[in-house]
Structure formats: structure tokens, C-alpha cells
Amino acid sequence: MEHCPVCEKSVERTETPMDCALCGKRASPGRVCAEGHFVCDDCARLRDTLLAHATREGADRRNPVAILAGLMDEPDIPMHDPVHHILAPAALLAAYHRSGGAVNLSRGMTEVVRRGRRVPGGTCGFWGACGAAIGAGIFMSVITGTSPYSDSTWGLCNLATARCLEVMGALGGPRCCKRTSFLTVHTTALFVEEHLGVTMSLPEAIRCTHSSRNGECIKERCPFFGD
Numbered sequence: 001m002e003h004c005p006v007c008e009k010s011v012e013r014t015e016t017p018m019d020c021a022l023c024g025k026r027a028s029p030g031r032v033c034a035e036g037h038f039v040c041d042d043c044a045r046l047r048d049t050l051l052a053h054a055t056r057e058g059a060d061r062r063n064p065v066a067i068l069a070g071l072m073d074e075p076d077i078p079m080h081d082p083v084h085h086i087l088a089p090a091a092l093l094a095a096y097h098r099s100g101g102a103v104n105l106s107r108g109m110t111e112v113v114r115r116g117r118r119v120p121g122g123t124c125g126f127w128g129a130c131g132a133a134i135g136a137g138i139f140m141s142v143i144t145g146t147s148p149y150s151d152s153t154w155g156l157c158n159l160a161t162a163r164c165l166e167v168m169g170a171l172g173g174p175r176c177c178k179r180t181s182f183l184t185v186h187t188t189a190l191f192v193e194e195h196l197g198v199t200m201s202l203p204e205a206i207r208c209t210h211s212s213r214n215g216e217c218i219k220e221r222c223p224f225f226g227d
């Protein structure tokens, strides 16, 4: 990260603890711009990784499932972790952008990280709304510039989350950040084609490679179980 993810001005390193503009936590070290936007090293590293996957060469960059699978294979991504609330919308944003969707990738990725960081772990079981599905709503809000005061796109954002929750709720639990993230990007890509006319590419089948790492894997009940 050489430029501020918020305002694009140049940044310098600081050891002074400050409130991160992305995760909201007081942290150090990190980088700060002339406007005072501080971004902690964890958030800067994550955003850099997301943008690296988004801007990589290859026909599969139009495929949010392929982008998501690549992100899940990064060595510091745990089996289950709230970071999936960011990975799902980030993969969608990258594929949408590469498929001709009108969005500023850099600014959009900043918003995906900033909003996704605020969705805590366990919302699937404790709030009745999986964080990856909320990520579909975050993605939809970012690409349509929606706020709580918007009219038609307000509905689209909530319908995107609802569509994902409907599909994953029907499958049942327990939680799996891989299963719900794959479901989210697949369901949302189809939703975007239907409502916004932007066609991302999708694989014929999704095969999860993480089952052996997941003690609660629902195996044959999961549409992506392949071992």
C-alpha cells in the first residue's frame, strides 16, 4: 500500500497507535496520509491481497468462484473466520469489474474491507444472517452506490442478501465459511446478471477442497463436497 486507500494521497509509516480507517480498531504500526487517514498493517495487507487477486491476468478473473477459491488458498486465511465476510464481496467486486461492470475497483475494495470488517463472526447462528450473505448486500450496495435513503437499489441490496440466505438456510447448518461463501458468490453472480445485465462467468461445478480441515463439514449434504 503506497497510497491512502481512502483518499489516494501518499502515506508514511507510523508507530503511533491510531484508529484504523478500515477496521475501526486502535492499532499500530500502520500508515497515515496527510489527511490523517490511518490504516493498520493487517487491513493494508488484506486489501493489497484482494487487489492483487483482482488485477491478476487470466480469463478466470471474470469468475468470482475462481477468485474466491484463490483467496481461500492464501496461507493466512483460516478455515472459518470473519474475513470471509470480506472475501465473498471482494471476489464479486473483482469479477464484476473485470466483466465490464461500472465500478472503481480501488475505491470499491476499500469500502468492501471497511464494511466487511464490521460484520462480526457468528452472525449466522446468533443473528440469523450469515456474514457472507451480508457480504452480498455490501457488494450490491458498493456497486450501486446505495445508502439507507436510496429507493430502487435499496431493495436490490436487501434482495441480494435475502436470495443468498434463502439458499444457504435451506441447506442447514452447522456453519461453514467455505460453503456459505461459495453459495454467496454463485447466487449473487446470477442475481447481478438478472437485475443489472452484467454477466460474470461461473464454473459448471464448484468443488470444495477444504473438507478435511473442517470438523463440522456436512459432507454429502453440501453441494460442493467432492472428496
Ligand SMILES: [Zn+2]
Binding pocket: 004, 005, 006, 007, 008, 009, 033, 034, 035, 036, 037
Ligand atoms: Zn487519506
Ligand SMILES: [Zn+2]
Binding pocket: 020, 021, 022, 023, 024, 025, 027, 039, 040, 041, 042, 043, 044
Ligand atoms: Zn485495520
